[in-house]
Amino acid sequence: MSRRPVLIPAATAPVLLLLYGILRLVDGLDGDRGPGLAWNLGHTFFLAAFVLFGVLIVGLRRLVREAAGSRIVADPATAAxxxxxxxxxxxxxxxxxxxxxxxxxxxxPLYAAGPLLFQLGLLTLMVQLTAARPRLLPAWSPVLVFLGFLLIAVNLDLLPLGAVFIAGGLFPLVPRPALLPDRTGRTGASG
Known part of the structure; x- marks a missing residue:
């Protein structure tokens, strides 16, 4: 089962979220947040991160459907x-x-529910991948992503730290480079 559809968004979206969080802090150093270089650049990173999170959700749905063949939970989670x-x-x-x-x-209602729908959808798909046989994600993966969301909800100034937790939770979706040894000790680049 190929993880290619989730590789780029899983690796890149949290990094862009981290950059947004850092720029948000920089923008607030003068006591005011608003239009300016840090604000505009940060929000551009934020926008790109959420485009990639959308791609990630669609890719996770595909992985869930390939692993479990079920739409019952995957489709509503994807929609949410x-x-x-x-x-x-x-x-x-x-x-x-x-x-x-x-x-x-x-x-x-959408303004209030949007963040919850995003989090619920992403976490539900990730939990399904932890329950798949064979397991496609470790059980700690959605837990780290949830903790990242929780940190951000507690205080937006914790956004960079939350992004690090989210990156850690999504890391298992990123395949190992071919030059690293596999479980047998051989490298993927030998030929």
């Missing part, structure tokens, strides 16, 4: 995750382009 991603994307775009929010504000 993607609705949450869409909510995040709209909020980020409105932060970057203030006129968007005036033109088409996000409904309050």
């Amino acid at each position: 995750g993607l609705i949450g991603v869409a909510g995040f994307l709209w909020v980020i775009l409105c932060d970057l382009f203030e006129r968007l929010e005036d033109a088409a504000p996000l409904p309050d």
Whole structure:
């Protein structure tokens, strides 16, 4: 089963989230957060991270369906995750382009539920991969991602640390490079 569809988003989305978190802290050093270089660049990284999280959710759905063949939980989890991603994307775009929010504000229920839907969808798909036989993710993987989300919810200034936890949780989705020894001690590059 190929993990190729999740390789780039699993490796890159948390790094972009980390960069956003760092730039958010830098932007607030003067006591004010708002438009400027750090704000705009940070939000651009944030936007790219959530595009990649959307790609990750779709890729995880594919892995779950290949492993378990079940749509019963995977499809609603994917829908919830993607609705949450869409909510995040709209909020980020409105932060970057203030006129968007005036033109088409996000409904309050979606504004409130979006982050939860994203987290619920992503974590549900990850838990399904821990329950698959053979197991495709270690049990600690969704736990680390959950802890990352929890840190961010406690205080947005903890976003860089939360991103590190999320990266750790998604790390098992990133295949080992071919030059590293496999379990038999041979390298994948020998030929």
